[in-house]
Amino acid sequence: AQQKLEYKARIKQLLKEKDAVLIAHYYTDPEIQALAEETGGCVADSLEMARFGNNHPAKTLIIAGVRFMGETAKILAPSKRIIMPALDATCSLDLGCPVEAFSAFCDAHPDHTVVVYANTSAAVKARADWIVTSSIALDVVEHLDSDGQKIIWGPDRHLGAWIEKQTGAKMVRWQGACIVHDEFKASALKRLKEENPDAAILVHPESPADVIELADAVGSTSQLIKAAKELPQQKLIVATDKGIFFKMQQACPEKEMIAAPTGGNGASCRSCAMCPWMGMNGLQTIEDSLVNDEGHEIFVDEEIRLKALIPLERMLNFNV
Ligand code: 13P
Ligand code: SF4
Numbered sequence: 001a002q003q004k005l006e007y008k009a010r011i012k013q014l015l016k017e018k019d020a021v022l023i024a025h026y027y028t029d030p031e032i033q034a035l036a037e038e039t040g041g042c043v044a045d046s047l048e049m050a051r052f053g054n055n056h057p058a059k060t061l062i063i064a065g066v067r068f069m070g071e072t073a074k075i076l077a078p079s080k081r082i083i084m085p086a087l088d089a090t091c092s093l094d095l096g097c098p099v100e101a102f103s104a105f106c107d108a109h110p111d112h113t114v115v116v117y118a119n120t121s122a123a124v125k126a127r128a129d130w131i132v133t134s135s136i137a138l139d140v141v142e143h144l145d146s147d148g149q150k151i152i153w154g155p156d157r158h159l160g161a162w163i164e165k166q167t168g169a170k171m172v173r174w175q176g177a178c179i180v181h182d183e184f185k186a187s188a189l190k191r192l193k194e195e196n197p198d199a200a201i202l203v204h205p206e207s208p209a210d211v212i213e214l215a216d217a218v219g220s221t222s223q224l225i226k227a228a229k230e231l232p233q234q235k236l237i238v239a240t241d242k243g244i245f246f247k248m249q250q251a252c253p254e255k256e257m258i259a260a261p262t263g264g265n266g267a268s269c270r271s272c273a274m275c276p277w278m279g280m281n282g283l284q285t286i287e288d289s290l291v292n293d294e295g296h297e298i299f300v301d302e303e304i305r306l307k308a309l310i311p312l313e314r315m316l317n318f319n320v
Pocket of ligand 2: 066090091092093119178179180181206241275276277278
């Protein structure tokens with residue numbers, strides 16, 4: 001405990017000295033989320049992280065999240081230094097969507113508008129017409145579909161399938177998945193709901209279709225936190241990374257929260273539903289990234305950056 005206090009004190013000092021601000025995702029360790037808030041940074045979903053970093057006057061952004069979030073920050077604000085506590089923190093969606101194969105996929109459908117989920121590399125973003133996060137994906141696809149555009153969607157297959165169902169759009173879909181959300185099991189969730197008939201089910205749309213089917217609320221991390229507060233039920237079963245419980249519990253302290261099961265046997269384990277890459281962020285790695293900032297800086301090739309900036313700005317300027 002003493003060591004944690006020391007880390008926090010040093011991080012606060014270093015943030016000031018380096019004109020840096022800490023921006024954390026809802027899936028990071030609660031201690032990091034609390035520290036980001038306490039030091040004037042933010043805790044947010046991936047869309048709000050991008051907006052906050054872009055608008056904040058600090059010269060340096062410390063991105064506690066995964067690599068695509070750091071790259072997005074750099075694409076939007078090239079004159080800022082973007083530091084990541086865990087440079088190796090990737091995402092299975094990013095890993096499962098290499099740029100060469102994705103480009104060939106797009107080339108095979110030249111008359112399609114390419115809509116790419118933010119959980120991808122800068123190079124894949126550079127191939128996109130639109131970038132979306134889960135907060136805005138539905139609205140963007142609805143807009144493009146009603147405009148009569150043919151759409152390529154990548155890389156998350158579950159999010160893509162859910163969007164198709166909601167909007168009626170027919171998209172050519174890449175078949176990637178999030179290793180965390182892909183583990184939620186509908187059969188076990190059904191049993192849990194039978195044991196807790198008064199509970200509402202909240203699901204992130206990176207989860208399988210049969211899990212989403214059981215949900216009372218489906219949405220991005222920020223949308224799920226909002227739903228947790230607004231739903232009338234006092235008990236909530238939550239299917240997303242457990243890091244979200246920190247802000248969710250803050251939003252509605254009186255409610256009881258239960259992690260959705262990830263195994264077929266109804267048991268939910270401690271290490272399940274936790275993104276291993278988000279977990280690479282810790283107080284120690286944050287402090288280290290501030291001290292040895294050169295080894296933690298994110299760079300994006302300028303040609304790629306300029307191409308990726310176009311669809312990213314399209315997203316930020318899209319009015320829901
Ligand atoms: P959000 O945009 O909902 O925060 O999702 C990011 C993510 O990585 C979900 O797994
Ligand atoms: Fe990627 Fe899934 Fe981790 Fe989110 S939770 S960063 S989608 S692997």
